[in-house]
Amino acid sequence: MERTISFRLNGKPASVKTDDGRMLLWVLRSDLGLTGTKFGCGESVCGACTVVVGNQAVRSCSTPLKDVAGKEVLTIEGLGQTRLHAVQQAFLDHDAFQCGFCTPGMIMNAYALLKKTPRPTRAQIVQAMDGNLCRCGAHVRILAAIEEAAGAGKAGA
Amino acid sequence: MAKRDLKRRDFIGLAGAGLTVFFNTRALAQGPAPGGQPPGGRGGSGRGAGGFGGMGAPTDFNAFLRIGADGRVTGFAGKVELGQGLITQLAAVIADELDVAYDSVDMVTGDTDLCPFDMGTFGSMGSSQLAPSVRRAAAEARAVLLQMASERLNSPVARLRVKAGVVTDSADAAKTIAYARLVEGRKIERTMPNTPVKDPKDFQVIGKTPPRKDANVKIAGKAKYAGDFILPGMLHAKLLRPPAKGAALKSVDTSAAEKVPGVRVVKDGDIVAVLHERPDVAAEALAKVKAEFDKPAAGPDNASLADYMIKAAGAPNKSGPGDIAAGERLSASVFDQTWLESYVAHAPIETHTATAQVEDGKVTVWASTQAPFSVRTTISGGLQLPAEKVRVISTYVGGGFGGKADSGAGYALEAARLATLTGTPVQVMCSREEEFFFDTYKPAAVMKIRSGVTSAGKIAFWDAYIIGPGGEQSFFYDVPNLKLASAGGWMGGRGGGGPQVHPMAVGAWRGPAVHSNAFARESQIDVMAAKAGIDPVEFRLNNMTNPRMRRVLEAAARQFGWKSGKAPSGRGFGVACGIYSNGYAANMAEVAVDKTTGEVRVKRVVTAVDVGLQLNPEGLRQQCEGCVTMGLGFCLSEAIQFRGGEILTRNLSDYELPRFSWVPKIDVVLVESSEKNIIGAGELSITPMGGLIANAIYDASGARMTQLPMTPARIKAALARA
Ligand code: FES
Ligand code: FES
Numbered sequence: 001m002e003r004t005i006s007f008r009l010n011g012k013p014a015s016v017k018t019d020d021g022r023m024l025l026w027v028l029r030s031d032l033g034l035t036g037t038k039f040g041c042g043e044s045v046c047g048a049c050t051v052v053v054g055n056q057a058v059r060s061c062s063t064p065l066k067d068v069a070g071k072e073v074l075t076i077e078g079l080g081q082t083r084l085h086a087v088q089q090a091f092l093d094h095d096a097f098q099c100g101f102c103t104p105g106m107i108m109n110a111y112a113l114l115k116k117t118p119r120p121t122r123a124q125i126v127q128a129m130d131g132n133l134c135r136c137g138a139h140v141r142i143l144a145a146i147e148e149a150a151g152a153g154k155a156g157a
Numbered sequence: 158m159a160k161r162d163l164k165r166r167d168f169i170g171l172a173g174a175g176l177t178v179f180f181n182t183r184a185l186a187q188g189p190a191p192g193g194q195p196p197g198g199r200g201g202s203g204r205g206a207g208g209f210g211g212m213g214a215p216t217d218f219n220a221f222l223r224i225g226a227d228g229r230v231t232g233f234a235g236k237v238e239l240g241q242g243l244i245t246q247l248a249a250v251i252a253d254e255l256d257v258a259y260d261s262v263d264m265v266t267g268d269t270d271l272c273p274f275d276m277g278t279f280g281s282m283g284s285s286q287l288a289p290s291v292r293r294a295a296a297e298a299r300a301v302l303l304q305m306a307s308e309r310l311n312s313p314v315a316r317l318r319v320k321a322g323v324v325t326d327s328a329d330a331a332k333t334i335a336y337a338r339l340v341e342g343r344k345i346e347r348t349m350p351n352t353p354v355k356d357p358k359d360f361q362v363i364g365k366t367p368p369r370k371d372a373n374v375k376i377a378g379k380a381k382y383a384g385d386f387i388l389p390g391m392l393h394a395k396l397l398r399p400p401a402k403g404a405a406l407k408s409v410d411t412s413a414a415e416k417v418p419g420v421r422v423v424k425d426g427d428i429v430a431v432l433h434e435r436p437d438v439a440a441e442a443l444a445k446v447k448a449e450f451d452k453p454a455a456g457p458d459n460a461s462l463a464d465y466m467i468k469a470a471g472a473p474n475k476s477g478p479g480d481i482a483a484g485e486r487l488s489a490s491v492f493d494q495t496w497l498e499s500y501v502a503h504a505p506i507e508t509h510t511a512t513a514q515v516e517d518g519k520v521t522v523w524a525s526t527q528a529p530f531s532v533r534t535t536i537s538g539g540l541q542l543p544a545e546k547v548r549v550i551s552t553y554v555g556g557g558f559g560g561k562a563d564s565g566a567g568y569a570l571e572a573a574r575l576a577t578l579t580g581t582p583v584q585v586m587c588s589r590e591e592e593f594f595f596d597t598y599k600p601a602a603v604m605k606i607r608s609g610v611t612s613a614g615k616i617a618f619w620d621a622y623i624i625g626p627g628g629e630q631s632f633f634y635d636v637p638n639l640k641l642a643s644a645g646g647w648m649g650g651r652g653g654g655g656p657q658v659h660p661m662a663v664g665a666w667r668g669p670a671v672h673s674n675a676f677a678r679e680s681q682i683d684v685m686a687a688k689a690g691i692d693p694v695e696f697r698l699n700n701m702t703n704p705r706m707r708r709v710l711e712a713a714a715r716q717f718g719w720k721s722g723k724a725p726s727g728r729g730f731g732v733a734c735g736i737y738s739n740g741y742a743a744n745m746a747e748v749a750v751d752k753t754t755g756e757v758r759v760k761r762v763v764t765a766v767d768v769g770l771q772l773n774p775e776g777l778r779q780q781c782e783g784c785v786t787m788g789l790g791f792c793l794s795e796a797i798q799f800r801g802g803e804i805l806t807r808n809l810s811d812y813e814l815p816r817f818s819w820v821p822k823i824d825v826v827l828v829e830s831s832e833k834n835i836i837g838a839g840e841l842s843i844t845p846m847g848g849l850i851a852n853a854i855y856d857a858s859g860a861r862m863t864q865l866p867m868t869p870a871r872i873k874a875a876l877a878r879a
Contacts, residue, residue: 022437026435031435036377038506040589043810048506080377092372092373092376097375098779099239099240099554101240101382101555104378129817130816133809135504135506135558137786138786139782
C-alpha cells in the first residue's frame with residue numbers, strides 16, 4: 001500500500017512515500033541513495049544487506065518498509081560518522097576484508113552482536129556471524145577483529 | 158607506429174603537467190604463449206593483444222605514473238582491485254623505488270579512458286608481471302628526477318640522496334629540492350632505460366605491511382562498486398531470461414507488466430527488458446511477463462555428466478615420452494583410479510552489475526569486471542561504436558575469482574544497449590539466480606590415473622588422462638615413466654584443449670585446472686603411500702627432488718608438527734602439494750569425521766608457500782587464508798545442480814559456501830625463496846585443497862573419497878565401503 005513511512009535513519013528523521021511492502025534494502029539503496037548496504041541474494045541467506053533496526057541486526061532485503069515505521073534504522077553510513085566505531089577500527093587494524101563487498105553487512109551484524117553481548121565468547125561470535133557470507137575468505141580476520149572490538153570494551157558505545 | 162605515438166600523446170595530454178613515465182610488461186602486451194595454455198594457465202581468455210580487434214592497443218606501455226606539481230604521485234594501471242590488494246601493492250612499489258611517502262601515492266585502476274590497455278586481472282599477473290614493471294618504471298623515474306636535480310642543484314648525481322620526495326646533496330645540505338618543484342608546470346618525457354632497481358634490503362614499505370589503500374572506504378561503506386552509481390533519472394532493468402540454457406523464446410506477452418505505473422518495457426532483438434526507477438518494482442513487473450520458450454535440447458545432468466564427458470573426450474592421445482609398460486614391469490603394486498569433480502560456481506557476493514550512461518554519443522559503463530578492456534571491446538562491437546566512444550570503469554569489484562573475466566559481458570552490453578535505447582542511464586544488476594545461471598563454472602573433471610610403485614616405495618610409472626579442467630602443467634614428482642594426457646579444458650569452447658567435453662560454459666576459477674589436477678594427483682599419491690605402508694610425507698619426499706617443493710613441504714611439516722605415521726592413522730592428518738604459476742604450496746590439515754553423520758570438521762590447516770619475493774607479507778597471508786577458506790567449499794559442499802540446460806541451483810540456500818563455523822585455525826608459513834621474482838599468492842594455497850581434505854578424511858576414517866564435493870552422504874557411502 002502506498003503511504004508515507006517515517007522512521008529515524010542514522011540519527012536523523014526520514015520519511016518515504018512509497019508502497020510500504022517494498023523491502024528496506026531497495027528503499028535505502030534506490031530511494032534514499034544509501035548504497036553502503038549491499039545486495040547479495042535477496043533471500044536472507046548472505047547477510048550483505050544487514051542493517052540494524054532498534055538494536056537488532058536485520059536482513060534489509062527481507063524487511064518490508066512498514067516494519068521500520070517509527071523505528072531507529074542504522075546503516076553503515078551512520079556508523080562512525082565522527083570517529084570510527086570500535087568494530088570499524090578493528091576491521092581496519094586486522095585487514096578484515098578483501099573485496100569489501102560483505103564488509104558493511106559484517107560490520108553491522110557485529111555491531112548488533114556487541115550491543116547485545118558486549119563480551120561474547122568466540123563461539124558466540126561464530127554463531128552470531130554464521131549467516132553472513134564472505135566469498136573472499138576473510139573469516140579468520142573478521143573473527144579476530146570482532147574479538148578485539150569486544151575486548152576494547154568500547155563496542156557498546 | 159603512428160597510432161602508438163598518438164596514444165602516448167593522448168595519455169600525456171590527459172596526465173597534464175608533471176613527469177610521466179611509461180613502462181611495459183612485455184608478456185601482458187603479447188598475450189598467451191603460442192601453443193595453448195600459458196604456463197600456469199592465466200585465468201583468462203585466449204584473447205591477447207591479438208584479439209584486441211586492431212583498435213590500436215598500445216604495445217609499448219602497460220601502465221604509467223605521473224608526478225604532479227603538488228608532489229602527489231599517481232600510478233595508472235588497467236588492472237582491477239578485486240580485494241587482492243593490488244592498489245596497495247603497486248603503491249608500495251612506487252613509494253619504495255621512487256623514495257616518496259607511501260601516503261603520497263594514489264592509484265587509478267581499471268578505467269579504460271585513464272589507464273593503458275590491460276588484458277585483464279587474473280592469474281596473479283598483477284603480482285608476477287605488473288608489479289615488477291611498475292618497480293622498474295619507478296626506479297627509472299627516480300633516475301630521471303635525480304638527473305634533473307643534479308642539473309638544477311649543480312651537484313653530481315652520486316652525491317644526491319632522496320627522502321620522501323625531497324632530493325638533497327649529501328655534501329651540502331643547503332642544496333635541496335623537492336620532486337614537486339622539479340616537475341612544476343612542465344611536461345617532461347625523458348627516459349633512462351636499464352636503471353637498476355633497489356636492493357630489497359633498502360625497502361621501507363615493501364616487505365613491511367603498509368595500510369591497505371582501500372581500507373578506509375571499505376569499512377565506511379563508501380567504496381563504490383558498479384551498482385553503487387546511482388545516476389539522475391536512472392532506470393533499473395530486469396531482463397527476461399530463458400528457463401534453461403539454449404531455450405529459445407517463442408512468444409511473450411508484456412501487457413500486464415506494462416500496466417505497472419512507471420514501468421517501461423523494451424523489446425529489441427534478443428532483449429526483453431522491464432525497466433523502472435526502482436529495481437524491486439522492475440523485478441516485480443518482470444514477474445508479470447508471460448513468456449513461452451522452446452523446450453531446450455536434452456543434455457546430461459549431474460548423474461550422467463561423467464559418462465557424457467568420457468564419451469565426448471574419446472581415447473587419450475597415445476603419444477607421450479613415458480614407457481608405461483616398462484613402468485608396470487617395475488611395479489610391485491599398480492593403482493587405477495578415477496577422480497571426479499563437479500561444476501562449481503564463482504559465487505562472488507557481488508553479482509555481475511553494470512551501470513551505463515550515454516552522453517554526447519559516448520557510452521560510459523561502470524562494470525563489475527576483471528577485464529574492463531575486454532568489456533569495452535564487447536560493447537563497442539555490440540553497439541558498433543569505435544572504442545574511443547566507450548569507456549568502461551571498474552574501480553572496486555566485489556570478488557571475481559575468474560568469474561568476472563567476462564568474455565561475453567552480456568550484462569554490460571545489455572546495460573549499454575538499454576541506455577542507448579531509452580536515452581537514460583540504466584543499471585543491470587544480476588539476481589543471484591542469473592549469477593548462477595550465467596556463470597562460467599569451474600570445470601567438472603573426470604581424471605583417470607594409473608600408477609605403480611616399486612617395492613622400494615618409488616613411483617615407477619604414472620599414466621594420467623585428465624578430462625575437463627585441462628592437463629597437468631607442472632608435475633613435480635620424479636617419475637621415470639610418465640604420460641600426461643588431457644582432453645578439454647577450462648577455456649571450454651573458447652579455444653585450446655581439444656574436444657569440447659563440457660555441456661556448460663566453463664572458465665578459470667581462482668586459478669585454472671591446477672586444483673583439479675592436484676586433487677587427483679595428491680589423492681593418488683596418498684593411495685600409493687598407504688598401500689606401500691609409508692608415511693605420506695615421507696613417500697612424497699622419497700619421490701621428489703624439486704628443492705622448492707621439498708622446502709615448503711618440510712616447512713609445513715615443522716609448523717604442523719607432523720609425526721610420521723601410516724594412513725589411516727585415525728589422527729585425521731592430511732597433506733597435499735601444488736604448484737601454481739611458479740609458486741609452491743604444501744598444505745597440511747587435521748580433520749575430524751563424524752562417522753554417523755558423515756560430517757567433516759576441518760580443525761586446522763597449515764599452508765607453507767614459496768611465492769618468490771614477498772612484497773607485502775600481510776597481504777600474502779590474507780590471500781593464503783582466503784584460498785584455504787574458499788577451498789573448503791569445493792571440497793565439502795559446492796556443486797552446481799543441473800538437468801540438461803536447466804540450472805537447478807538458484808540461490809545461496811541451494812549452494813553452501815564456507816561459513817564462519819567451518820573455518821579452521823589457519824597458519825600461513827611464508828617460506829624464504831630462492832626465486833627473486835614476485836609471484837603472487839592469489840591462487841596458490843587453494844591449489845592443494847581437494848587432495849588435502851580428501852587425504853585427511855582418509856586418515857581420520859579410512860574412507861577414500863574419489864569425488865568432490867565430499868558431502869556427508871558421499872562420506873557415509875564411502876565409509877560403508879571402507
Ligand atoms: S541480500 Fe539480504 S541476506 Fe543476502
Ligand atoms: S571480503 Fe569479499 S566477500 Fe567478504
